[in-house]
Amino acid sequence: MKIQIDSEVCQGHGRCYDLAPSLFGDDDEGYGKVLRAGVVPPGEEQNARLAVANCPERAIELIEET
Amino acid sequence: MAVDERFARDFREARGDEPEGTRNEIVTGPVADWATDFSHTEPEWAADPYPIQDDLRQRCPIAHTPRFGGGWLPTRYADVAAIAYDTERFSSRSIIMSNFRPPRDVAPIGGSPPISSDPPFHHDARKLLLPAFTKKAVARQEPATRALCHSLIDAFDGQGVVDAARDYAQHIPMRVIAGMLGFPPADGPQFRQFVENTLEGINLPPDERITRMSALFDYLLAQIHDHIDNPREDLTTFLINAELYGRKLEPSHVAGTMALLLIAGIDTTWSAIGASLWHLARVPADRERLAAEPALLPTALEEFLRAYAPVTMARLVKQDMQWHGADMKADDWILLSFPAANRDPAQFERAAEVVIDRQVNRHAAFGLGIHRCVGSHLARMELRVALDVWLSRIPAFTLADPSMVTWSTGQIRGPRTLPLRLG
Ligand code: HEM
Ligand code: SF4
Numbered sequence: 001m002k003i004q005i006d007s008e009v010c011q012g013h014g015r016c017y018d019l020a021p022s023l024f025g026d027d028d029e030g031y032g033k034v035l036r037a038g039v040v041p042p043g044e045e046q047n048a049r050l051a052v053a054n055c056p057e058r059a060i061e062l063i064e065e066t
Numbered sequence: 067m068a069v070d071e072r073f074a075r076d077f078r079e080a081r082g083d084e085p086e087g088t089r090n091e092i093v094t095g096p097v098a099d100w101a102t103d104f105s106h107t108e109p110e111w112a113a114d115p116y117p118i119q120d121d122l123r124q125r126c127p128i129a130h131t132p133r134f135g136g137g138w139l140p141t142r143y144a145d146v147a148a149i150a151y152d153t154e155r156f157s158s159r160s161i162i163m164s165n166f167r168p169p170r171d172v173a174p175i176g177g178s179p180p181i182s183s184d185p186p187f188h189h190d191a192r193k194l195l196l197p198a199f200t201k202k203a204v205a206r207q208e209p210a211t212r213a214l215c216h217s218l219i220d221a222f223d224g225q226g227v228v229d230a231a232r233d234y235a236q237h238i239p240m241r242v243i244a245g246m247l248g249f250p251p252a253d254g255p256q257f258r259q260f261v262e263n264t265l266e267g268i269n270l271p272p273d274e275r276i277t278r279m280s281a282l283f284d285y286l287l288a289q290i291h292d293h294i295d296n297p298r299e300d301l302t303t304f305l306i307n308a309e310l311y312g313r314k315l316e317p318s319h320v321a322g323t324m325a326l327l328l329i330a331g332i333d334t335t336w337s338a339i340g341a342s343l344w345h346l347a348r349v350p351a352d353r354e355r356l357a358a359e360p361a362l363l364p365t366a367l368e369e370f371l372r373a374y375a376p377v378t379m380a381r382l383v384k385q386d387m388q389w390h391g392a393d394m395k396a397d398d399w400i401l402l403s404f405p406a407a408n409r410d411p412a413q414f415e416r417a418a419e420v421v422i423d424r425q426v427n428r429h430a431a432f433g434l435g436i437h438r439c440v441g442s443h444l445a446r447m448e449l450r451v452a453l454d455v456w457l458s459r460i461p462a463f464t465l466a467d468p469s470m471v472t473w474s475t476g477q478i479r480g481p482r483t484l485p486l487r488l489g
Binding site: 013018026028029030050053054055056058 | 446
């Protein structure tokens with residue numbers, strides 16, 4: 001599973017890095033960024049989904065690998 | 067050190083004040099039908115706006131009023147979001163719905179950048195502020211905030227009943243923002259006055275409102291002069307030195323942004339802390355659970371922000387148009403109710419209930435789109451610390467007398483009198 005933030009849509013609400021600090025961080029202006037190139041380690045899928053579901057701007061995309 | 071000529075004269079004279087703009091007849095008094103004559107300044111709305119909004123969402127999702135020179139009130143999440151995102155058709159030239167519209171040529175900057183600004187200027191004015199308000203930057207205020215909360219509770223000094231709005235919630239954002247701007251902490255009570263003048267008293271005659279605003283700008287100008295003479299590590303000195311497009315900021319921009327930070331930081335957070343305590347005083351099950359499970363606080367706090375969102379904004383329609391079936395005219399107001407959006411059942415399950423362990427909570431209390439609250443990380447820190455300290459020191463409390471609770475009027479909603487019985 002991978003995660004990706006659309007930087008055109010992100011407004012820096014910070015819900016992602018509040019809820020899943022192991023997957024998301026922030027830049028110097030508070031915009032969200034994915035850690036580890038967006039790779040979600042096993043066991044972190046639930047946190048990734050939680051961040052996606054709470055982003056007020058719907059800026060985070062979840063890419064399920066097959 | 068060189069004198070900063072920008073502030074040598076009052077910038078209001080330079081601008082040739084007595085602002086132009088349009089004024090309309092002031093209409094007050096009871097509302098018969100909220101769908102055709104709404105007013106956010108009437109006591110019924112202040113006391114409990116949610117049944118009104120829920121009713122409108124069902125029978126007239128974009129309500130109208132001839133008051134304030136004409137305006138619209140969308141109550142669905144989808145409509146509120148669409149307007150917040152559509153800066154082409156809706157301007158932030160004024161974000162307080164009153165009886166005065168500033169002239170069109172104040173756009174795209176407006177009186178208090180970036181909240182009053184439209185693209186493209188908005189982005190640049192906002193960018194200046196962002197680094198000072200990141201989660202990491204505001205974490206530096208946390209120890210002092212925590213100490214302040216403890217000292218406020220120490221001062222209750224064994225009283226059985228305290229006013230949690232006046233003696234607790236109010237002081238927290240006031241002291242934090244005064245510290246960040248570098249204003250004397252003892253000036254707090256004056257800020258209270260400035261905030262009231264700007265956000266409440268919407269229906270005072272415009273000239274009276276202008277006179278009252280002058281007191282705020284006199285205060286800010288005095289602070290600016292003091293910071294020019296004695297520069298320090300704070301937001302005021304930062305704004306005086308900040309540059310945009312290779313030049314120092316216009317004096318009106320410096321003062322306007324200072325005014326914004328002072329006003330936007332205080333009433334809002336005060337309201338959020340107060341409304342959360344009000345809820346916990348009324349619902350013992352939630353209070354007991356939160357006191358026993360402090361780890362739930364971050365989730366509960368988002369739910370309080372959703373259910374009791376303190377901030378409603380306004381926009382001005384740019385041109386005559388049909389919008390989602392409404393016949394909007396240029397310069398009509400939009401009362402942009404994030405609180406109403408946050409209670410739309412189409413967006414939230416169990417929208418009318420307060421669910422303190424709600425896992426999925428895509429609320430809009432801090433706005434949506436380019437104007438997302440710059441202070442949201444600061445406000446969340448203050449709210450978390452305020453509730454954490456309160457619950458650890460005072461785990462048991464109830465409303466002393468529900469009929470004594472009063473709520474602010476206007477676009478920022480929260481308890482202004484909140485007598486709680488402790489223990
Ligand atoms: C619980 C407390 C708060 C709430 C609910 C809140 C809510 C909001 C909302 C809804 C907006 C969007 C305005 C719009 O769309 O027109 C906003 C903007 C803003 N807020 Fe807050 N606010 C809070 C606290 C603060 C604090 C503590 C500060 C900083 C001292 C602050 C500074 C700002 C600024 C500078 C803007 C303008 C952002 C822009 O236009 O780009 N707010 N706030
Ligand atoms: S929650 Fe969404 S808007 Fe906020 S920082 Fe994360 S990606 Fe950006």
